Amino acid sequence: MRRRPVILLALLLALMGLTACGGGGGITLPTSLPSINVPTTLPSLTLPTRSEASSPSEAETPEATPTQSESPTKSEAPTPSKTPEATPTVTETQTVTQTATETQTATVEPTPTETVTQTVTQTPTETPSETTSSTAPAEAAPETTPTSTESTTWWPWLLLLLLAAAGLVWLFLRRREAQRVLDEWDAKLAESRREATWVEESLVTQVLAMPTATEATQVWTAAGPRLLAIDESLLALEGSAPDEARRASAAALRDRLARLVEAVSADTAAGPDSTPDDFRARRAAIDTARRELRAALAASADPNANPNSNPGGNTPPAGGTPPAGGTPPAGGTLPSGGQEP
Secondary structure, three states: OOHHHHHHHHHHHHHHHHHHHHHHHHHOHHHOOOOOOHHHHHHHHHHHHHHHHHHHHHHHHHHOOOHHHHHHHHHHOOHHHHHHHHOHHHHHHHHHHHHHHHHHHHHHOHHHHHHHHHHHHHHHHHHHHHHHHHHHHHHHHHHHHHHHHHHOOHHHHHHHHHHHHHHHHHHHHHHHHHHHHHHHHHHHHHHHHHHHHHHHHHHHHHHHOOOOHHHHHHHHHHOHHHHHHHHHHHHHHHHOOOOHHHHHHHHHHHHHHHHHHHHHHHHHOOOOOOOHHHHHHHHHHHHHHHHHHHHHHHHOOOOOOOOOOOOOOOOOOOOOOOOOOOOOOOOOOOOOOOOOO
């Protein structure tokens, strides 16, 4: 009977050691740091109260097995020493707070993303700055334009007036020069026409009026240099004509004068053995050449020519001879219209 209380006491101590070991085993669970259920182990300190309630019921069972109580008695000796060692492990569960600090460091990471957004916003700000800079000179341009136009409104008009005046002067001088050339050419042609008129009206009439062939030949030969000068002047006028009409007029006048000179030269060169038919043929050729020369003189007439110049004269009938007369002075003319004796 004395041993039963001792056995019960040993069983109670063993149960308390077991519960302490069970509680210590529950406390060691928080060593796994990532588990969130670790704080739930803290109420495990109340487990000894439940073990005390269940201890009487468990105490009834060892009555049937008194022999097994000896083995837990030996194991109960180290258990009290283990329970105080397990209690400081509960305090080590505060390492969960370190995970919270790590989450704070994670919140710092989105801060560089804010800097990226700032760089994006800087790009549109540069574009409006360019537009404003482009509009700035547009506003400055109207300010400068009125000053430039006000200061330079007179000189372009003056320049245009000077250019117009220079153009008018140039046109006037050009027309004046062209008119001067025309006047000079017309004056030379008028002089040649007067010489050709003298040949047709005076010289030919005087040569045909000579009573003998010898006298006629002498008069005609004396007028040879003058006839050559008239031909050369007409040739020069033909080459320096300012237009085609004037060139054709000078060429026609020179050709008709050459025909007349040729006809008169043939008549004066005839010998004394010529027949009357030859004489009439020579005089007919002279009359034809004179008519053609008068027509050329009329065609080449200039309205600005000297009105005192004699454009032509009457011609004797075919085969007739004008009255005899002397040699005309240089540049002079004999009265025409003589009749055959």
